[in-house]
Amino acid sequence: MSYRALVISEANNMFIKEIKQIEFQELKPDCVRIKVLYSSLNYKDALSSSGNKGVTRSYPHVPGIDAAGIIEESHSNLFKKGDEVIVTGYDLGMDTDGGFGEFIDIPANWVVKKPSSLSFKNAMLYGTAGFTAALSVKRMVDHGIKPEDGKILVTGATGGVGSIAMSILSHLGYHVVAVTGKTHLKEQLLLNGASEVIDRSDLTQLGTKMLAKPVWAAAIDTVGGEYLSSAVKSTAYNGCVTCCGNVASPDFELNVYPFILRGVTLYGIDSVQCTMPLRTKIWDLLSDGWSIVESFKTIQTVSLSEIETQIDLMLKGKHSGRTILEHHH
Structure with a gap:
């Protein structure tokens, strides 16, 4: 056989x-x-x-x-x-x-x-990308970030994880700011749930200081590198940033000020070894409310x-x- x-x-x-x-x-x-x-x-x-x-x-x-x-x-x-x-x-x-x-x-x-x-097909429409996106959003929601708290930044917004995270956030009523290097896809991003679209250079410029002006209630980073450090530096008081990718770079430069002066939390997102109770919860959310x-x-x-x-x-x-x-x- x-x-x-x-x-x-x-x-x-x-x-x-x-x-x-x-x-x-x-x-x-x-x-x-x-x-x-x-x-x-x-x-x-x-x-x-x-x-x-x-x-x-x-x-x-x-x-x-x-x-x-x-x-x-x-x-x-x-x-x-x-x-x-x-x-x-x-x-x-x-x-x-x-x-x-x-x-x-x-x-x-x-x-x-x-x-x-x-359905089987829709489960695979989400796949690992959708699962990782939902894990990121859930971590942010569990941190206590609500739609009325302010803008949510999503990096790598045209990628698999970024685009699904953006759609889930928009569906839940959040104001999403999409970051992309592919600004010619702006209309597509707006259709996919972004309220605003910014070029990635606009984000990295925020990261040149030790601490940037607080702009986001939270950020979902899918690319790593300088985009992650810029996102952390420009997140508001008691906000959080999730990190799940390294396509830009696995390394990033950061200081302690966002953490000790603003109480920002950086969460790592792992979809590979994630525990079974959380796995089941994420799939239930994707099949229903999310x-x-x-x-x-x-x-x-x-x-x-x-x-x-x-x-x-x-x-x-x-x-x-x-x-x-x-x-x-």
């Missing part, structure tokens, strides 16, 4: 992508086998597909850090055959074969029961044979919107 998957192989220092048949292995104790119906394309998948050893150490490998599907076989008392589930984070698609295969064998404690009001499925404007659904083209576009920086992989079993 075998199933189809996009397999990345290493040969002569080259990485080759091809669709192959993979033989089923015996399912280990405390693990489940999931028939994957949908996955989604993330930047981490593109890196894994091009041989980035920071993401995936050993090849051959099947990428796909997100998966939604049905339990096919269970060696765990947590799930039974037929359960509808979602998997994001942990080691899926990193060094464990992921959602770009028709089946995945994984530890049962990585798996979340899919809320009944959320549902923003209608705000996804550019969605394309592709088959396994078409995903390679999308990966190549993403690696060239020419990919936009959400790409969903649908497995045709």
